[in-house]
Amino acid sequence: MATYVIGFPRIGEQRELKKALEAYWAGKITQDELKKTASDLRKRHWIYQKNAGIDMISVNDFSLYDNMLDTTVMLNATPERYKNIKDCTDRYFAMARGDNNHKAMEMTKWFNTNYHYIVPELNENMNFEPHISKIKEEISEAKELGINPKINLIGPITFVRLSKVEGNGDKIIEKLLPVYKEIISEFKDYTIQMDEPYFVTNPNDKDLELLEKVYNELASNANIFVATYFEHSNEANEVLAKTPIKGMFLDFVAGSENSIKTLVEGGKEVGIGIVNGRNVWVNDIEKSTTFVKGLTETINSNKLHIGSSCSLLHVPYTLKYETKMDEDIKSWISYALEKLDEIRVINKLVKNEELSETDKEVLQANKEAISTRKTSSKIHDTIVQDRVSNLTDKDKHRDMPFEERIKLQRENLKYPVLPTTTIGSFPQTPELRKLRRDYKNGVISEEEYKNQIKEMIKDLVKFQEEIDIDVLVHGEFERNDMVEYFGEQLKGVAFSKNGWVQSYGSRCVKPPLIFGDVSRPKDMTVEWITYAQSLTSRPMKGMLTGPVTMLNWSFVRDDQSKRTTSYQMALAIRDEVEALEAAGIKVIQVDEAALREGYPLRNNKRAEYEDWAITSFRITTSSVKPETQIHTHMCYSEFSDIMDAIEDMDADVISIENARSDNSLLKIFKERGYKGEIGPGVYDIHSPRIPTTQEMVEQIKAILDVLPTEKVWINPDCGLKTRKWNEVKPSLKNMVEATKEVRKSL
Ligand code: GLN
Numbered sequence: 100m101a102t103y104v105i106g107f108p109r110i111g112e113q114r115e116l117k118k119a120l121e122a123y124w125a126g127k128i129t130q131d132e133l134k135k136t137a138s139d140l141r142k143r144h145w146i147y148q149k150n151a152g153i154d155m156i157s158v159n160d161f162s163l164y165d166n167m168l169d170t171t172v173m174l175n176a177t178p179e180r181y182k183n184i185k186d187c188t189d190r191y192f193a194m195a196r197g198d199n200n201h202k203a204m205e206m207t208k209w210f211n212t213n214y215h216y217i218v219p220e221l222n223e224n225m226n227f228e229p230h231i232s233k234i235k236e237e238i239s240e241a242k243e244l245g246i247n248p249k250i251n252l253i254g255p256i257t258f259v260r261l262s263k264v265e266g267n268g269d270k271i272i273e274k275l276l277p278v279y280k281e282i283i284s285e286f287k288d289y290t291i292q293m294d295e296p297y298f299v300t301n302p303n304d305k306d307l308e309l310l311e312k313v314y315n316e317l318a319s320n321a322n323i324f325v326a327t328y329f330e331h332s333n334e335a336n337e338v339l340a341k342t343p344i345k346g347m348f349l350d351f352v353a354g355s356e357n358s359i360k361t362l363v364e365g366g367k368e369v370g371i372g373i374v375n376g377r378n379v380w381v382n383d384i385e386k387s388t389t390f391v392k393g394l395t396e397t398i399n400s401n402k403l404h405i406g407s408s409c410s411l412l413h414v415p416y417t418l419k420y421e422t423k424m425d426e427d428i429k430s431w432i433s434y435a436l437e438k439l440d441e442i443r444v445i446n447k448l449v450k451n452e453e454l455s456e457t458d459k460e461v462l463q464a465n466k467e468a469i470s471t472r473k474t475s476s477k478i479h480d481t482i483v484q485d486r487v488s489n490l491t492d493k494d495k496h497r498d499m500p501f502e503e504r505i506k507l508q509r510e511n512l513k514y515p516v517l518p519t520t521t522i523g524s525f526p527q528t529p530e531l532r533k534l535r536r537d538y539k540n541g542v543i544s545e546e547e548y549k550n551q552i553k554e555m556i557k558d559l560v561k562f563q564e565e566i567d568i569d570v571l572v573h574g575e576f577e578r579n580d581m582v583e584y585f586g587e588q589l590k591g592v593a594f595s596k597n598g599w600v601q602s603y604g605s606r607c608v609k610p611p612l613i614f615g616d617v618s619r620p621k622d623m624t625v626e627w628i629t630y631a632q633s634l635t636s637r638p639m640k641g642m643l644t645g646p647v648t649m650l651n652w653s654f655v656r657d658d659q660s661k662r663t664t665s666y667q668m669a670l671a672i673r674d675e676v677e678a679l680e681a682a683g684i685k686v687i688q689v690d691e692a693a694l695r696e697g698y699p700l701r702n703n704k705r706a707e708y709e710d711w712a713i714t715s716f717r718i719t720t721s722s723v724k725p726e727t728q729i730h731t732h733m734c735y736s737e738f739s740d741i742m743d744a745i746e747d748m749d750a751d752v753i754s755i756e757n758a759r760s761d762n763s764l765l766k767i768f769k770e771r772g773y774k775g776e777i778g779p780g781v782y783d784i785h786s787p788r789i790p791t792t793q794e795m796v797e798q799i800k801a802i803l804d805v806l807p808t809e810k811v812w813i814n815p816d817c818g819l820k821t822r823k824w825n826e827v828k829p830s831l832k833n834m835v836e837a838t839k840e841v842r843k844s845l
């Protein structure tokens with residue numbers, strides 16, 4: 100029985116890699132210096148793992164940008180358009196992030212995590228061949244430290260299925276097989292981990308046939324462990340049991356229904372990934388030990404290994420720098436380094452090995468954490484719990500059906516046909532960020548801070564009136580981030596100082612920790628919104644982040660169901676909705692930017708998610724008067740498979756991204772219809788380009804071809820915070836002008 104991790108964070112415990120990358124891109128350090136930093140980081144990460152007692156330590160989990168991109172390079176699948184770049188590192192970065200002469204390759208989310216990979220572009224005519232110098236170099240570095248590494252590779256099926264493929268994907272896999280074979284035979288003396296997480300989605304029979312064929316070929320002369328994660332992969336397990344692989348690494352956190360019987364009967368080894376690579380709460384070491392010991396009653400323990408559920412890339416690095424965190428909260432969490440200790444101790448306990456002093460300390464602290472979490476008053480708040488258990492059906496439905504209440508709203512708000520609005524945020528300038536920083540650091544007083552923010556709100560209201568927008572916003576100048584802003588004001592939510600997780604390339608995010616029962620001690624936005632409303636007779640939109648987005652962008656507690664946590668969050672935000680309404684705000688937008696990405700990977704789990712997610716939104720938004728208008732906003736255009744759920748949210752108005760997606764979204768509306776009012780973004784805010792009046796006239800007309808005029812709102816496709824004022828002002832002016840032109844033609 101050995102210990103392993105699927106992969107280790109590479110950004111560095113103090114984001115050293117981020118800093119080196121950005122310095123290199125800015126021309127401040129040389130390529131050699133960048134490579135030296137990368138090599139030092141790898142060594143440090145390996146030593147940490149070695150010292151923590153991890154037996155199977157990975158090479159090739161490190162990347163200067165992304166492992167999928169590394170695989171593209173490894174297989175010589177670089178798209179033609181980058182081949183004129185001589186230097187291979189610069190070529191690599193041009194693919195990742197573009198350069199003056201090259202557009203970057205596309206980037207997308209890695210399954211349902213917040214990590215983004217560079218999407219390979221493959222076609223049947225590519226001349227695939229093995230390029231393995233990166234791996235060889237890392238192996239020799241590891242060996243210098245006395246480490247006999249396991250080699251991480253992304254498996255051919257996952258690689259191709261996650262690519263943009265021109266032609267036949269199966270043919271490409273076939274063409275890749277000899278290349279993979281050659282690579283594997285180079286490393287036949289090592290354990291090889293082949294990541295095939297594609298098989299936790301919903302593999303069909305053909306995928307499974309292919310899986311068998313591929314691993315029959317690849318594994319015949321090698322030590323291959325196939326790794327799946329983020330869910331169970333039972334269909335794949337059954338198939339792989341028949342191939343000559345050595346074993347599998349499975350996720351026992353996400354996939355409690357993982358079946359290993361056939362694998363074991365097929366003589367395979369099984370990695371029990373029981374330490375959570377995607378969340379930060381301490382593992383219940385005793386419980387895990389009992390679970391694995393249970394398995395060893397029927398399975399020879401030589402066949403089992405203990406590890407992380409997925410790569411530790413998805414959690415922060417080390418608690419070492421969390422010097423300001425509440426001591427209790429800190430005792431309840433572990434980051435990557437602390438998770439290594441958990442893996443080691445579980446392994447020793449299962450094997451009945453003697454514990455060292457350090458192990459004993461780890462175990463003792465773990466027991467205490469588990470027990471204090473059960474009772475701590477920082478976590479448990481009976482008032483919140485009672486509110487959730489007393490929720491009734493009435494809390495989840497508005498009093499009046501949409502068709503009736505929308506009439507009252509139109510009367511109440513008096514907006515014209517094709518009403519114009521924006522999604523909420525306006526440019527976040529460096530001066531604004533400095534202002535918020537100065538306030539936070541006590542450099543300026545609260546009064547001064549508020550006055551300055553209010554000045555900005557005043558200017559924005561004036562601007563919106565001048566260009567004649569119908570439903571105004573206050574601009575969100577007081578917010579750093581749509582989740583953090585609310586998280587900081589909610590009870591039960593904490594923030595770390597160094598809890599950075601790589602999102603893509605050098606970009607990291609620091610998700611909030613929802614650690615306890617959630618409530619809203621006091622108003623969060625009312626002062627800003629009512630101030631903005633006081634400056635205008637036009638409707639001012641209240642602007643809130645929805646419960647599901649709050650959850651999906653946080654580390655969520657694991658000691659109660661997500662549904663319960665989400666309902667608590669929903670009630671806390673409902674309190675703010677009610678406070679805004681009571682203060683005279685007539686339009687309230689509740690953003691659910693991340694609703695889509697929270698969908699589970701397995702189809703059979705979708706209904707459950709939709710049920711609690713949609714219900715949460717309804718809890719937040721259903722207690723208002725019929726004439727109060729609820730808006731929501733979503734940042735994507737892939738709606739075809741979730742239309743029923745979206746409609747079920749029962750928002751009065753929904754604004755969505757559309758501008759980038761060649762109106763494919765509109766086709767769905769045409770085919771299916773939609774109950775509420777809709778603002779399909781008329782221009783793309785992700786680009787600095789200023790759209791002309793004429794092109795937006797065309798865009799609006801295209802929308803009116805498929806949607807009834809009385810349902811359509813006109814707005815950009817997302818918030819404007821990443822844009823500059825000199826882009827935003829003319830764009831919005833043109834947008835309103837285009838609207839007026841179309842109105843005239845009606
Ligand atoms: N109201 C938010 C904004 O305008 C919405 C952001 C988002 O959709 N991601 O910034």
Ligand code: ZN
Nearest residue numbers: 733734817818
């Ligand atoms: Zn958006």
